Amino acid sequence: MRVTWEHIRGNLWLLASLLPLAVMIFGFELLPIMGMLIDSFRTDDGAAWTLGQYITALKNPYYLVAIKNSLLISLLSSFIAIVAAAFVAYFITRLKPKYQEAVLTYVNLTANFAGIPLAFAYIIMLGNSGLFTILFQRWGLDIFSEFNLYSWSGLVLVYVYFQLPLAILLLYPIYFEIKEQWREAAHLLGASDMQFWLQVGLPVIMPGLIGTFSILFANAMGAYATAYALVGSNYNLLSVRIGALISGDVYARPHLASALAILLALSLIAAMLTNEYMMRRIRRDLK
């Protein structure tokens, strides 16, 4: 848009009224991001440019483990959630329409149960004196009663809980891409239900599945509250590690934190782009 002096003067009042938003966006969105980017390339005392922070992030075993743990838990919880959700979302599509809406509303409600309340609830259920822990002890199911909530498996379990509703809500619309007539045609040609899904159904929704998976992955990677409440600093996770680096009075290393944060952001961007690409594939293939 060609901005001439007349143009600006004529619209001065209008532009002025956009100022508050611009200020907020600049101050609390752009500036922090830029500051973070710059900081990630500076030494700890802020004096010089360096790639040192990134090197530390990727070489120092302490942080490497954090990255690995986060990746592992995110991938695993996303995978479990998406498999379970694939079935559940499909079953929901087979209900009568009015029930579908009700079910989805309730799923949406539980989707908000995350963070500290969630961690807390799981401590009540599966902590050392959790109600299920005691129940399993009573029933002699030692494998379950010896389950350690405060380990990586506990984290995965809790992460799956908040991933599941999101996965269901995201996968549900994708099933509408499958036309009933494909199934009928397949049946008439001799295919069983299983064969239909393997040969036609799954391949068709696969891009959607992958897209949803990447969103789940991003969701888990960025999660902080749940892990913090559950294991605090006792388990090495990337998001919690970053938080510790900027809030610890003694060990505060904001520049390293910036580098780690950028790395985290990159993984999220990769996931988002994957999703975008997959959704475009779906739209193209099924026009």
Next chain:
Amino acid sequence: MKEKKALHRIAIALMFLYLFMPLIATFLYSIATDWYDTVLPKGLTLSWYVKLFKDVRFVAALGRTLFACSVAVGLNIAVMVVSIFIVSLYFPKLERYLQAFAMLPYAIPGVIGAVGLIKVYSSGPFAISGTVWLLIGAYFVVILPYTYQGTKNSMRTVDLPQLVSAAELLGASKPKAFFKVVLPNILPGVMVSALLSFSVLFGEFVLTNLLVGGYYETVQIYLMRRMRESGHLSSTVVISYYLFVFCLSWIALKLGQNFKNGNLDSLRGKKYELPHYR
């Protein structure tokens, strides 16, 4: 065919059991007298709730939370509605940038935002780190995606350009059209996104903890602290918090239905509000 239906229903029932179990367990804990090493609570009582609302610290936390959330939401709505209106009508070329900035926070988890915000505001001319103002600023950005979407959708539902054109043809100036015609019509839809934003902020922990931590104890921070001390009290906080959020959602749902005149979006097109719980 019939057996399959049964299988479907069982699976969905199991899912609901799984999803509601934590809530139920927490609720039981909040009304239990004593529940240390037994499967079920020893007795039931409402005394924990009474204790909670008599707790000065909790009430203070509640007040702080309400303050920060209300200011952030109010400011955001006021700014966004005006800005989106102006951009849609006068600077359509800026629309794309507005959308990009508005949706960006959705992709950035709280941790990352906190790093940047602390860096910028812990020193220098705007050293507001540790104060509620930094928090409000951060909250403002957090809910941008929701208020943006909500306002945009409301404006689309009422077909904003046509509405304004009609008003202008009848003699109104654009600002007049905004206040007298547009605002009243999009208000319900905007209120829905305001309520949604409020719920989101109420449950926000990451930014709150990292930006202000103990300096400005909100309900979530309070919960975090109490969690180590008293399970019963903590569970009452959780349940109260959820009741509050359910109420907000229910009001928003009813408002949303009225707004669209009982014509809810088709299930396929409807964007269920995706939760923000980093």
Next chain:
Amino acid sequence: MSYLIIDKVTKKFDGTVVLNEISLAIEKGELVTLLGPSGCGKSTLLRCIAGLNEVDGGRILLNDRDITYLAPRKRGVGMVFQSYALFPNMTVYENIAFGLKMQGLKGDRIAARVREMIDLVGLAGKEESYPRELSGGQQQRVALARSMIVEPDVLLLDEPFNALDAKIRKTLQMELKNIQKKSGMTMIFVTHDQEEALTISDRIFVINEGRVAQSGKPLEIYSQPASEFVARFIGNFNVLKGEEFEQLVGESIFSGKSLAIRPEIIKLSLNGDNGKGHNGSWRIKGEVVGVFLKGNILRYRVRSKDCILDVDVLNNSLDCNLNYDTSVELVIPKDEVKVLNL
């Protein structure tokens, strides 16, 4: 016994009766059409034969087997859908080969038969294309090939050419007829387009409100409609009440009946000069009130007293200069006036 027998089949949807104890019999190797207006139940009947809908009563027998309650894949029935229903993630080759794959056949055995089918439907060179890269007509050919290759006992086609434009439709109609003759496959075709039905069928079943209104060869149905419904639906008959016609010809032999007269057997003459004998035909005077060009047919709408009669003549410039309000005489052969059962 006939090859495919539908015996008093009933089907209800939410209390509304869609198929009303309908019965028909089809012989092996026939191309039969179920013809009727929207909602008459013809597609429902097709889906019942395929097993995609359950019947509420009656039986379906195919090749001496009672298939009424069998699962679709066990019936030996194939179906071509109006929307093609091609699998979007598979190429033309894979789509066609699908049924054979489900039967457990392996690569080379499949390849020869697929090749044969592709040639039969005229799609050589398109084996590696995906459905989204093909035109509507091409997609329908793939759908046809896919269903035929598994050699079903009967092939059902549910308004398969509905979504295609007129030219392609006509081409595919002819090709389908040829393919059917070549392969000898028994086919049931559903359509609401009577011209289509007349073009391709060996026999037609006219369906109305869940029952068979008339069945027979195309020519029979066309020239001897059994009821007013059939007469109105097929062709462009003039349908009149007996009393109206009696007014025009001055004889009272048609009271209380309905009559159908084909527009193409009415001859036009400009007053009086046709010299043919009077005994075999009635002569009626009237005026031209409408002229419609239908391509190779010219349709004149003639009013005589209070009756409107359509008269079709070939567009060959011999009878083509009649204008509005021209007085004409209609010559109607007596044995072409069909009395209808209601």
